[in-house]
Amino acid sequence: MEAQINSILKRNSLSVTSGRKKILELFLENNAALSHGDIEKKAGEKFDRVTVYRTLQSFVEKGIIHSIPTADNSILYALCKDNCSEGHHHDNHIHFICSKCGDTTCLENISTPMIKLPDNFVATKVEVVVNGICKNCQKKKAPM
Amino acid sequence: MEAQINSILKRNSLSVTSGRKKILELFLENNAALSHGDIEKKAGEKFDRVTVYRTLQSFVEKGIIHSIPTADNSILYALCKDNCSEGHHHDNHIHFICSKCGDTTCLENISTPMIKLPDNFVATKVEVVVNGICKNCQKKKAPM
DNA sequence: GTAACTGCAAAATATTTGCATCCTT
DNA sequence: AAGGATGCAAATATTTTGCAGTTAC
DSSP: OHHHHHHHHHHTTOOOOHHHHHHHHHHHHOOSOEEHHHHHHHTTTOSOHHHHHHHHHHHHHHTSEEEEEOSSSOEEEEEOOSOOBTTBOOOOEEEEEETTTOOEEEEEEEEOOOOOOOTTOEEEEEEEEEEEEOHHHHHSOSOO | OHHHHHHHHHHTTOOOOHHHHHHHHHHHHOOSOEEHHHHHHHTTTOSOHHHHHHHHHHHHHHTSEEEEEOSSSOEEEEEOOSOOBTTBOOOOEEEEEETTTOOEEEEEEEEOOOOOOOTTOEEEEEEEEEEEEOHHHHHSOSOO
């Protein structure tokens, strides 16, 4: 994983620093999307809140992660699996938010559907967020 | 419109006050979704920022408006056209954000598509936000 | 060594809460 | 008159910015 992390950072001409490595590691090991707050929590008291802001911002700019809009205030970030390049995302997959465990995951294999728009509307990007119960929570039927 | 506004407020057992009437009026006359900031601007210096917060909150609780998630920080609100009742929204339509004029509109006539999810995923709500060029901006081809 | 990154402090913004006053019903 | 809504002040929370010190290359 170390190698992968370094590779991602170098490919995007970002210096390899411990903060960036740590944050990238969090994204790689958690399969779910993370909010700014999640990152602060999971990283422990390691680094400054400001660093998290700046790191997330540069990751988004470089196309390493993308943001997922949610109904409430929070913005979630998830790794771009595809060949996103600077300022050019290809996140045409759908996002799934589990109401039970709260995890948000990218369903990479499911493309956004074609939407039939009214006359004279032209779509450039379609964002789909599905709420429901995820695979893991479905299995363990027992409620908390 | 006055009558309509009063009717909506009364139906939801909210007192008919000038602040609420003004905000509801803004939603009714603008066909687009509004952010907290939009409302403050469009309402002039009429009332307090806090009142806007509280009014929007109670409107959402009552099901008069619903929130639309967007990729950036902002939360947008739009009127519920359907028979939304308290705590029970039926906003199964899609949202369209125009990249040119910035307006966000509810496409009431277009239902959210069926999404084929992986095994053991269960969807309870599907949220679709389409970015693109809206009808109005499409017509006037001349760029700004 | 230089440029880029980080952490701290502080500024700027945004949101929430308490309370006294005013408006609806 | 009573309860709810508003406005103000202030407490919190969030995000941004400047700058000096540190780290990566």
